[in-house]
Amino acid sequence: MRILVIGYMHAKFDKRVYRTVEALSKHHEVIYQYWTDRNEKQTQFEEKANIKYVPVIYTKGTQGNPLKKLMNRRRFDKRISQLIEQEEYDILYMHHFLASRPLKPFKIAKTKKKKIIYDVHEFHPENFLANLKGMSKTLKEHVMWNVFKKQLQLSDNVIFVSEEMKNYVLGKMKFKNKKVLVMPNYASFATKANIEDKKREIIYVGKTPRNLEKEAELLNRLAKEGFSFKVVGNSSQKIAGISHVSVPFLPYKDMMEEISRAMFSLISYMRANSGEPRNDSFALPHKYFDSLA
Incomplete structure (x- = not known):
């Protein structure tokens, strides 16, 4: 066939x-x-x-x-x-x-x-x-x-x-x-990071440039509590007013391992319209499976 x-x-x-x-x-x-x-x-x-x-x-x-x-x-x-x-x-x-x-x-x-x-x-x-x-x-x-x-x-x-x-x-x-x-999305393999070994780090993965204006206050407060912020996959991204470390694109396996070592993963998106768009409920949560490593 x-x-x-x-x-x-x-x-x-x-x-x-x-x-x-x-x-x-x-x-x-x-x-x-x-x-x-x-x-x-x-x-x-x-x-x-x-x-x-x-x-x-x-x-x-x-x-x-x-x-x-x-x-x-x-x-x-x-x-x-x-x-x-x-x-x-x-x-x-x-x-x-x-x-x-x-x-x-x-x-x-x-x-x-x-x-x-x-x-x-x-x-x-x-x-x-x-x-x-x-x-x-x-x-x-x-x-x-x-x-x-x-x-x-x-x-x-x-x-x-x-x-x-x-x-x-x-x-x-x-x-x-x-x-x-x-058929939900799912990661290509499971990671086995020990929760006790996770770094006080917030990681953001993605090639789509975002200014993260809405997240800036939260990220800066967490920085005062000892958390670092890392951006993976878009080393040229400009994030004003947020202290961060940039890492270039990583192969999938390396990216998943990088995510699994961090304590938190940041997911950022902007709604096209106000209200409660159904696509946000029906589809978007199922696109973030990698971020849950």
């Missing part, structure tokens, strides 16, 4: 996506599309390896030109649509929908009479274009609920990241016989 895995904007070794690629490749051939911002060559199936890598290039963060940004994404989405249309496979495994063509991959696969597995990482009606506000936000969520429902109807199997998201979505859409699976 051959499975086409669409990673979409996920990098090659995204933990959730690549874990499915590795698991499926133990018994089946896997064609794996992933995002890259570099020129990488597409591979063929190798002997003893059931994975064919298909990198699709896209430059993120086009600044100051929304039209160019939109056109870049549309070209990116078109390339992936062509891949889904042209490749030979038995199952299409979607890790995210195409932003400018949210139903296109599902319709192509159905036309080709292929099975579809949809791995729902986020609560899409809310998380997609999350920065919109007011009437734009209300209209977007109304449209996205209809799109999301159609995506699920076209999917043969749906995977959710949490039981809470599964129950809410299936209840709202009144699906009764949909084949579903809950």
